[in-house]
Amino acid sequence: MASEEPLFDPSLKKRKKKQVAFTEDPLGADADPTAPAPDTIDSTTINGDAVDLGPKTAHELMKSTGDEGAENKKEDEDFKAMFGDMKKKKKKKEIPMDLGDDSGTSTPTVAPSEGGAPAITSDDLDFSDIKKKKKSSKKKAAFDLDAFEKELNQSKTKSNADDDDDEGEPNPNLDHLDDADLGDDPFAQGDAPVGVEAGNEAWLKSDRDYTYSELLTRFYASLHAANPSLLSSSSQKRYTIAPPSIHREGNKKSIFANVTDICKKMHRQPEHVIQFLFSEMGTTGSVDGAGRLVIKGRFQQKQVENVLRRYIVEYVTCKTCKSPDTLLTKENRIFFMACESCGSRRSVNAIKSGFQAQVGKRSKNKTG
């Protein structure tokens, strides 16, 4: 690796070139006659370039793993052959996602050129390569075929090293950093994990079968690289609320001092929370001048906390995505909870106080 590093720098420049072409590409890709379905997928992701990086790097990594073991020289030819194949296919068929056809055509073209590598694994790798290549080639059609071949020609002089940055990424950390600089810059949060996680996977080099967990972490790494917004939501810090502070007032009353704070934190109306508390605990009470809640009966902090917990589960957290970022609105006597983060909307149970048993002296009670 150390010997290749000097050779790496020109490649980085090239990468930049690539990337530029690549970012401009989507228009070209749209113009290209490609399958409609993948295009929609591309367009949905706003940072389309970042999304592209995932498969591309994956392909490249795979490529490197698959072919570095065998022959590096041949890789060029391989690629050329594959690309030629791709071109032809593109012209021939307008539906590049034809998986069955892909497998049919790809295996014969690739397998003969790839003598050295073990048959099954290499086939698998190449197969996936082609599929991925197809996807990427749709997006960056012009760049792929033209720039790539140019680069290949140039790189032939430098053979191995340049080859590596063109397709394989022997030192992905560097490349990833570069990628981050170019593409992901506005979404700065996602960068660090990408460089660390997606790059440092030692198993990428090995020939063995990948385990599920490895692939899963890898998937998440590239996913988060592509969509930092997802990352922020998934690695969100826990939803915390200050514990309720309960004091005793006199003998028979408890004071819940920080109701308003807690309500503010939960983004709920204090009236709603208080109503829930009273109906759940089967008591009554009032709010005093300082905004504290006076509850009739003796309650400990733990007990109130329990009730609050139930309130949060019922009326604050979104049932779909577990996010506490929700809004509670009342429409036609029914409360609806709309989630701010996932957009789901559901009706919630109205707070109903159940049966209240007669407690205390009947003479004090008017109705009794």
Add this chain to the structure above:
Amino acid sequence: MSVQNLNTFDPFADEGDPLGDSQDVGSQADYIHIRIQQRNGRKTLTTLQGLPKQYDAKKILKAFKKEFACNGTLVDDEKMGQVIQLQGDQRSKISTFLTENGIEKAAIKVHGF
């Protein structure tokens, strides 16, 4: 000529208007509620509300009293119907008793602190 297949058919016709019955909108109609209420001092009351009609509340009360070694009574509430009222905090005991005797756990709601 009338073709039977072309007749419009409302599959929910016999269900009635789901929202017409306004009292039940978003309500907990089919839950069994177990609540607790504080009395003076450390004393508490447990109430069991919404027991399905097919069960005999009187017999269940008797079983509760024997099982939990507490006193209790059956209260007729004009809104809530028959409510079993037991002395002391019997919430978890009631819940386990009911589940052991073939009531779904999802149908039971334990309230209180």
